[in-house]
Amino acid sequence: MQIRFADARPQGDHALVVPVAGKDRSGLAVLDAAQQTVSTALDRQRFEGEASSVSEQFIDDNGSTRRLLVVGVGAGASGGETSEKLGGTAAARLQTSGEKTAVIDLSGLGYDADAAARVGLGAALRSWRYDRYRTKLKDNQKPTLDEIVVVGGDAGAAQRYDQRWAPVVEGVSLTRELVTEPANIIYPETFVERVRAAVDGTGLEIEVLDRTAMEKLGMGALLGVAQGSVREARLMILRWKGAGDGGQPTAFVGKGVTFDTGGISIKQAAGMEAMKWDMGGAGAVVGAMKALALRKAKANIVGICGLVENMPGGNAQRPGDVVTTMSGQTVEVINTDAEGRLVLGDAITYVQRNYKPATIIDLATLTGAILISLGHEWAGLFSNNDELAAKLQVAGDQSGDKLWRMPLAESFDRLIDSPIADMKNVGPREGGSITAAQFIQRFVENGVKWAHIDMAGKAWSDKAASTYDKGATGYGVRLLDQYVADVLER
Ligand code: BES
Ligand code: MN
Ligand code: ZN
Numbered sequence: 505m506q507i508r509f510a511d512a513r514p515q516g517d518h519a520l521v522v523p524v525a526g527k528d529r530s531g532l533a534v535l536d537a538a539q540q541t542v543s544t545a546l547d548r549q550r551f552e553g554e555a556s557s558v559s560e561q562f563i564d565d566n567g568s569t570r571r572l573l574v575v576g577v578g579a580g581a582s583g584g585e586t587s588e589k590l591g592g593t594a595a596a597r598l599q600t601s602g603e604k605t606a607v608i609d610l611s612g613l614g615y616d617a618d619a620a621a622r623v624g625l626g627a628a629l630r631s632w633r634y635d636r637y638r639t640k641l642k643d644n645q646k647p648t649l650d651e652i653v654v655v656g657g658d659a660g661a662a663q664r665y666d667q668r669w670a671p672v673v674e675g676v677s678l679t680r681e682l683v684t685e686p687a688n689i690i691y692p693e694t695f696v697e698r699v700r701a702a703v704d705g706t707g708l709e710i711e712v713l714d715r716t717a718m719e720k721l722g723m724g725a726l727l728g729v730a731q732g733s734v735r736e737a738r739l740m741i742l743r744w745k746g747a748g749d750g751g752q753p754t755a756f757v758g759k760g761v762t763f764d765t766g767g768i769s770i771k772q773a774a775g776m777e778a779m780k781w782d783m784g785g786a787g788a789v790v791g792a793m794k795a796l797a798l799r800k801a802k803a804n805i806v807g808i809c810g811l812v813e814n815m816p817g818g819n820a821q822r823p824g825d826v827v828t829t830m831s832g833q834t835v836e837v838i839n840t841d842a843e844g845r846l847v848l849g850d851a852i853t854y855v856q857r858n859y860k861p862a863t864i865i866d867l868a869t870l871t872g873a874i875l876i877s878l879g880h881e882w883a884g885l886f887s888n889n890d891e892l893a894a895k896l897q898v899a900g901d902q903s904g905d906k907l908w909r910m911p912l913a914e915s916f917d918r919l920i921d922s923p924i925a926d927m928k929n930v931g932p933r934e935g936g937s938i939t940a941a942q943f944i945q946r947f948v949e950n951g952v953k954w955a956h957i958d959m960a961g962k963a964w965s966d967k968a969a970s971t972y973d974k975g976a977t978g979y980g981v982r983l984l985d986q987y988v989a990d991v992l993e994r
Pocket of ligand 3: 761764782844869
């Protein structure tokens, strides 16, 4: 999708989008002669200008028939989220409409540069789709819209979009692509290849460890998960040095289970296909790194992805196996389906040993229990540091990637003690997301600020929203990008 900004509406064929704020119809002034008929039509359609409501009409525009979309933005509402909703609503509605160009005329709203830029952002994000495997789309199902022109925002909107938001669109799109691809296409090796190609030329440095390298480091937990699969594990490290030398970096760590069958503790068949997106945390890390590099963020970040496939097989690990992690701590693997924490434990040790980060933020589709707690609206946030947690929650609210803080406590930690090893990889059913977080915390070294984001309810959506269609959401990219902008670039 091409997003452009202009001072005046272009000539030629296009659909016109006009926002209306609640019952205040002043935005329709841009329609000149057609204003009265359109307003009458809105009355007859009982259109009240609520956010994301749409009235579609055809008007006579100086002798030619033009499609008009009146889009509600709600009364009195303004700001980034409202803007994104407007752009997203228009894009969704026009994507396969037959129109090639949409012009969103903001003249009636008095949007500042960022608000106008975020109309473009919403439109671009909502337009993302992945048709690679659809060979039989009928002509009238194919997308036609390829350009959105935002008119009437403050000067500076184009620059704001190019510098701040276009990189985010690139990052989110990459994440969605990785999450959408099935597990026969994206497995640890091809995940790395796909990312290499996608970040080529951005200035990101990539380092990849294969099985032999990880064996030498003693990453027995991550490799234990991988050993049931013919697909070899990888640890991928992305580095962005936007703040020059010196200073401890911030680390993002992502769970990259390219498919989670559960292993020998195998999952039930119904719905198992969803486990292709069990790499959503790693996907978010990659997307965020790309966005940060493209916008040349003034921060030093290292992004780590633990990439494995969790399969049952002749060489798979068994319940009861004891593995030795890179940290030296041992783990009794009670349930091979609690694999994400095993991968993250070793990845976190690796990043601490090699990069001495001041702060670690890990993202993972870690537990079904977080869906029971928070549904699909919030991801769970666990942290050993109140200030870090608060800053992440602010970034979550600003970006729309919302976080709800969950507790950590010694009493939960005790629940994962093992009679034979230092810890076991599952606790009781109750508080399953918390004991999972406690497990990860055992790998965080003294003095390191750490936050864990359980995004199992967020990587994928069964219903469309204003900035994404049903499917991969790209959750986490905007959260990390916003955190870097708010906290590290200041
Ligand atoms: N990848 C799953 C968590 C998950 C479940 C993500 C549903 C998205 C939707 C994770 O590896 C897992 O299997 N967790 C187990 C842990 C249990 C064995 C302690 C779970 O949540 O059931
Ligand atoms: Mn699992
Ligand atoms: Zn998993």
